[in-house]
Amino acid sequence: MDPVLKVTDLSKSFSRAGKKDFFAVDHVSFALMSGEILGIVGESGSGKSTIAKLITRLIDATGGKIEIEGQDITGLKGREMIPVYGKVQMVFQTPKGSFDPRRTLGDGICESLRNQGVPKAEREAKARALLEQCGLPGEFLERYPHQVSGGQCQRAAIARALMCDPKILILDEATSSLDVTVQKQIMELLQELQQKKELAYLFICHNLALVQQFCDRVIVLWDGKIVEQGLPDDVILRPKSEYAKRLVEAVF
Amino acid sequence: MNRPVTVRVQKVKKNRIRTRLFFFLFLAVILVLVSFFADQIVPYDPYAQDLGLSRQPPSPAHFMGTDQYGRDVFSRVVVGAKASVFSTLVLVCVTSVFGTVTGTLCGYFGREIDSVVMRISDVCLAFPGLVFALAIAALLGGGMSNAVIALAVISWPKYARVARGQTLALKNSDFVAAAKLAGDNSAQMILRHILPNILGPILVTAMLDIGTMMMELAGLSFLGLGAQPPVAEWGNMMSGGRSMLQTYPWLVLSPGVAIFLTVVTFNLLGDTVRDYMDPKNSGS
Numbered sequence: 001m002d003p004v005l006k007v008t009d010l011s012k013s014f015s016r017a018g019k020k021d022f023f024a025v026d027h028v029s030f031a032l033m034s035g036e037i038l039g040i041v042g043e044s045g046s047g048k049s050t051i052a053k054l055i056t057r058l059i060d061a062t063g064g065k066i067e068i069e070g071q072d073i074t075g076l077k078g079r080e081m082i083p084v085y086g087k088v089q090m091v092f093q094t095p096k097g098s099f100d101p102r103r104t105l106g107d108g109i110c111e112s113l114r115n116q117g118v119p120k121a122e123r124e125a126k127a128r129a130l131l132e133q134c135g136l137p138g139e140f141l142e143r144y145p146h147q148v149s150g151g152q153c154q155r156a157a158i159a160r161a162l163m164c165d166p167k168i169l170i171l172d173e174a175t176s177s178l179d180v181t182v183q184k185q186i187m188e189l190l191q192e193l194q195q196k197k198e199l200a201y202l203f204i205c206h207n208l209a210l211v212q213q214f215c216d217r218v219i220v221l222w223d224g225k226i227v228e229q230g231l232p233d234d235v236i237l238r239p240k241s242e243y244a245k246r247l248v249e250a251v252f
Numbered sequence: 253m254n255r256p257v258t259v260r261v262q263k264v265k266k267n268r269i270r271t272r273l274f275f276f277l278f279l280a281v282i283l284v285l286v287s288f289f290a291d292q293i294v295p296y297d298p299y300a301q302d303l304g305l306s307r308q309p310p311s312p313a314h315f316m317g318t319d320q321y322g323r324d325v326f327s328r329v330v331v332g333a334k335a336s337v338f339s340t341l342v343l344v345c346v347t348s349v350f351g352t353v354t355g356t357l358c359g360y361f362g363r364e365i366d367s368v369v370m371r372i373s374d375v376c377l378a379f380p381g382l383v384f385a386l387a388i389a390a391l392l393g394g395g396m397s398n399a400v401i402a403l404a405v406i407s408w409p410k411y412a413r414v415a416r417g418q419t420l421a422l423k424n425s426d427f428v429a430a431a432k433l434a435g436d437n438s439a440q441m442i443l444r445h446i447l448p449n450i451l452g453p454i455l456v457t458a459m460l461d462i463g464t465m466m467m468e469l470a471g472l473s474f475l476g477l478g479a480q481p482p483v484a485e486w487g488n489m490m491s492g493g494r495s496m497l498q499t500y501p502w503l504v505l506s507p508g509v510a511i512f513l514t515v516v517t518f519n520l521l522g523d524t525v526r527d528y529m530d531p532k533n534s535g536s
């Protein structure tokens with residue numbers, strides 16, 4: 001089976017005044033198969049969000065290659081990325097910050113379909129349905145970001161990411177701000193959607209238990225490098241690398 | 253105010269701000285209307301001289317007295333609003349729109365245009381306003397329109413800077429990234445997400461600038477670089493009457509009070525607009 005997302009030798013360095021360049025992501029390679037849930041774990045600052053931003057081309061890579069369904073998107077500019085965003089969507093780490101403070105959640109959720117020219121009534125009906133699936137009543141479409149809680153905002157963000165029926169969904173700590181019950185609800189929703197629509201998830205997470213429960217495969221990131229990858233049970237219960245051992249010990 | 257406030261408290265606060273906004277907006281609109289219809293509402297011809305009536309103290313007929321040529325001071329103050337308020341509004345509108353557009357584009361697209369435009373704005377900012385106005389007056393001659401041009405040249409960079417800084421900050425925000433993922437092109441991004449979010453600070457800057465610009469224009473006219481006599485303008489009316497401040501104080505006080513009230517009105521309007529635009533106060 002061909003991977004929907006393939007990342008080869010992806011690197012991102014930031015220049016620091018007077019010091020050697022700092023590699024936030026250092027020659028990372030992995031593939032995401034259609035319908036797969038791939039977990040990325042790692043401590044704070046290990047480069048998880050940077051990988052997500054590189055794949056969505058919100059920042060430019062220093063080196064390496066990103067392919068989506070066989071198309072090389074590493075060098076695409078501005079407008080050329082618009083069709084790609086129909087396939088890849090992302091849920092941001094900060095739910096509130098990812099909605100325009102001057103626009104309603106509904107505006108934000110419907111924006112992708114609006115740009116595709118879908119009529120207003122149709123896209124609002126879809127937004128309402130998705131929002132309800134994510135556990136929020138439809139009236140939240142009229143709310144502003146500052147009028148909802150972090151968890152509610154997170155659910156709206158998930159609904160927004162699902163609006164344009166993407167193939168790949170990047171979830172950057174998408175469930176971190178939710179309580180355990182809602183977390184479970186959302187994870188079940190994501191699993192259900194995944195089975196229905198053959199979605200592939202890049203599931204960035206701190207919670208090893210969640211990773212063990214839901215992911216098909218997991219990558220352990222440390223200092224921008226992949227230090228271990230494999231089945232969640234293997235990585236979490238029988239870690240090989242020193243860092244993965246420490247990470248597991250710190251949690252359990 | 254990180255404490256959660258109830259919707260009711262928010263609503264009461266918002267209503268109070270709205271009442272204040274309407275009050276100052278009402279005053280500002282009156283001022284603007286006076287400046288538009290000055291010629292229709294004056295009781296006397298502001299330029300008709302009558303030396304027999306020279307330097308009359310305030311009386312029921314001449315509510316602010318008359319000046320040394322016997323012209324009705326009240327009529328001149330009203331007509332002066334045309335020069336002061338109207339010129340200031342034109343000046344602030346043009347500079348704020350121009351500055352905002354250039355600043356936003358610079359901040360959003362960056363690269364070469366950004367460096368070039370920002371260096372130009374540095375040059376414009378480096379001129380002391382008065383010196384620059386002197387140079388323009390020397391070059392193009394005195395007069396209200398040249399004073400406006402001089403002030404426009406030195407005041408647009410302020411807006412460009414505010415707009416550019418805000419745009420740069422917004423460009424790194426997650427909601428702009430999310431809009432990019434929703435397939436927004438540059439125009440949609442700027443019109444839907446950038447401009448509405450920077451409009452608040454720009455509007456407040458502009459509102460507070462109205463007062464400053466009015467003072468500067470009056471100052472230039474006072475020095476003889478703006479409106480030229482016999483044109484009635486608050487600055488040059490004060491200049492004309494200043495030697496008689498002790499003996500005929502109404503000549504200076506009338507236009508002075510007019511400037512004061514107008515500047516205070518627009519400054520308070522600016523403050524209120526700032527409160528009103530604050531998303532934290534715009535609940536439900």
Ligand SMILES: Nc1ncnc2c1ncn2[C@@H]1O[C@H](COP(=O)(O)OP(=O)(O)OP(=O)(O)O)[C@@H](O)[C@H]1O
Nearest residue numbers: 014023024042043044045046047048049050051093
């Ligand atoms: N624009 C930038 N300039 C310089 N350094 C950066 C920049 N963005 C990120 N970094 C650095 O890159 C590293 C990785 O950051 P990243 O946001 O990817 O971490 P993360 O794994 O998502 O952490 P967290 O779990 O806290 O979200 C950090 O050390 C961070 O300081």
Ligand SMILES: [Mg+2]
Nearest residue numbers: 048049050093
């Ligand atoms: Mg992160």
